[in-house]
Amino acid sequence: MTSSSSPSQDEQSFAETRTESLRADALMEEDVAWSYEIDTERDGDQFDRSERAALRRVAGLSTELEDVTEVEYRQLRLERVVLVGVWTSGTVQDAENSLAELAALAETAGALVLDGVIQRRDKPDPATYIGSGKATELRDIVLETGADTVVCDGELSPGQLIHLEDVVKVKVVDRTALILDIFAQHAKSREGKAQVALAQMQYMLPRLRGWGQSLSRQMGGGGGGGMATRGPGETKIETDRRRIREKMAKMRREIAEMKTGREIKRQERRRNKVPSVAIAGYTNAGKSSLLNRLTGAGVLVENALFATLDPTVRRAETPGGRLYTLADTVGFVRHLPHHLVEAFRSTMEEVGDSDLILHVVDGSHPAPEEQLAAVREVIRDVGALDVPEIVVINKADAADPLMLQRLLRIERHAIAVSARTGAGIGDLLELIDAELPRPEVEIEALVPYTRGGLVSRAHAEGEVISEEHTTEGTLLKARVHEELASALAPYTPATR
Numbered sequence: 001m002t003s004s005s006s007p008s009q010d011e012q013s014f015a016e017t018r019t020e021s022l023r024a025d026a027l028m029e030e031d032v033a034w035s036y037e038i039d040t041e042r043d044g045d046q047f048d049r050s051e052r053a054a055l056r057r058v059a060g061l062s063t064e065l066e067d068v069t070e071v072e073y074r075q076l077r078l079e080r081v082v083l084v085g086v087w088t089s090g091t092v093q094d095a096e097n098s099l100a101e102l103a104a105l106a107e108t109a110g111a112l113v114l115d116g117v118i119q120r121r122d123k124p125d126p127a128t129y130i131g132s133g134k135a136t137e138l139r140d141i142v143l144e145t146g147a148d149t150v151v152c153d154g155e156l157s158p159g160q161l162i163h164l165e166d167v168v169k170v171k172v173v174d175r176t177a178l179i180l181d182i183f184a185q186h187a188k189s190r191e192g193k194a195q196v197a198l199a200q201m202q203y204m205l206p207r208l209r210g211w212g213q214s215l216s217r218q219m220g221g222g223g224g225g226g227m228a229t230r231g232p233g234e235t236k237i238e239t240d241r242r243r244i245r246e247k248m249a250k251m252r253r254e255i256a257e258m259k260t261g262r263e264i265k266r267q268e269r270r271r272n273k274v275p276s277v278a279i280a281g282y283t284n285a286g287k288s289s290l291l292n293r294l295t296g297a298g299v300l301v302e303n304a305l306f307a308t309l310d311p312t313v314r315r316a317e318t319p320g321g322r323l324y325t326l327a328d329t330v331g332f333v334r335h336l337p338h339h340l341v342e343a344f345r346s347t348m349e350e351v352g353d354s355d356l357i358l359h360v361v362d363g364s365h366p367a368p369e370e371q372l373a374a375v376r377e378v379i380r381d382v383g384a385l386d387v388p389e390i391v392v393i394n395k396a397d398a399a400d401p402l403m404l405q406r407l408l409r410i411e412r413h414a415i416a417v418s419a420r421t422g423a424g425i426g427d428l429l430e431l432i433d434a435e436l437p438r439p440e441v442e443i444e445a446l447v448p449y450t451r452g453g454l455v456s457r458a459h460a461e462g463e464v465i466s467e468e469h470t471t472e473g474t475l476l477k478a479r480v481h482e483e484l485a486s487a488l489a490p491y492t493p494a495t496r
Helices: 009-040 049-053 068-077 092-108 132-145 158-168 175-186 190-207 236-271 287-295 338-343 345-352 368-381 401-410 425-435 449-461 482-491
Strands: 055-057 079-087 111-120 149-152 171-174 276-281 312-317 323-328 356-362 389-394 414-416 441-447 463-469 474-480
Touching: 055 132, 079 092, 079 132, 092 111, 092 175, 111 132, 132 158, 149 158, 149 175, 158 171, 158 190, 171 175, 175 190, 190 236, 276 287, 276 345, 276 368, 287 312, 287 323, 287 356, 287 389, 287 425, 356 368, 356 425, 368 401, 389 401, 389 425, 401 414, 414 425, 441 449, 441 482, 449 463, 449 474, 449 482, 474 482
Parallel strands: 079 111, 079 149, 149 171, 276 323, 276 356, 356 389, 389 414
Antiparallel strands: 055 111, 312 323, 441 474, 463 474
16 A cells, blocks of 8 residues: 655745745736826826825824833833824825824824824725735834834724724724724713713724624524524624614713703703803814903813813803803814714704804914814804804914914904913903894883892893982893893883
């Protein structure tokens, strides 16, 4: 009986060499095909081949500390990230500003930024966001820097996330997930936490992925599990999706109940005819600092993105003595995830229901016009386009004078202030006084001292023009709303 002989060493070596040769040929063909695509694709402006193929490193993004005593602490606490963006339009400065903002977002989330790269493309690659060849180069940068996370400056599809992770071999996070993470860290109130949780679940639902057999593992069974467990049942991932949908429905009901409480407070303010002012603007523009300067509210002020998530409402007074409310709202950002706009719609209603919007913009930012446009997009989404707006150019003490002049020229209704130093705050208060809706009825009444509450209401809800104390009572001349005018009518000269 003859035994089958194993291949000789020469034959084995020849087979391995042939396999390597075939693999090299295949890689070469792929490279040639990719290069051909670069040269022949025409779906917009054409770029030089070298410019299209290059990953451009952005200088000055690294936040790695030089103080050796803090390095170990930072490495234990923080994720080490490399940022990557796709530059499809605009100038290189626009692309770098966008990546710098992503770096600020990453730092706010508690990450350590090691490097940042931009690729020039007509549009993001549908498979890996930056293309397979560049993904491999990104993998080299990740290895070189020792990063454990890649953060992409855009919202990636579930397929793009999976494919890019497969190449770079570390966790990949997109801009939307990063912003959601910051919101989750900063939400303090019960409503804020519920809104963030809802937005996270909306984002997570289409991105659920299983590992190994968990994608197809059946949750049913043979028959020992009792009723409703026989048959094929649900797969593990189907069960997860169903549970997430059930939680989302519960969250929406809870948020709707919490919204009712805030709506009652708003109706009370409207009933008392107290005008309302909403402070809106880009994140980190200085909205909370401005609220503190105008009201002495003592609200948290922090040099971080999205430091304020829960709306703060405070009473304030105009130079003429008129009362109004000031509401500090959540900061906006470019490409604010749609899930967040939906989840925070009830909070953002403070903007839509106000009588005046103070649109705060950071005058020291390199691209304030982009910030203004991004905020107005969200204001449009919440249906507040008809509300009068004052553009408040904050941080004027740190801004470029030429930039300030340009903004004041472009924006018809704008004022430059510094919440830090107090410069321009007096002029802003006078502007708020002029813009707030005024009571429509002018009335003169001699109010008996026994009805002093009506005089107090005139001060709180209306605009007192003159006040004189006589032997018979208080001679009052004021502008008031119709309801208060009816209460004062018995004491007007015509009826006395």
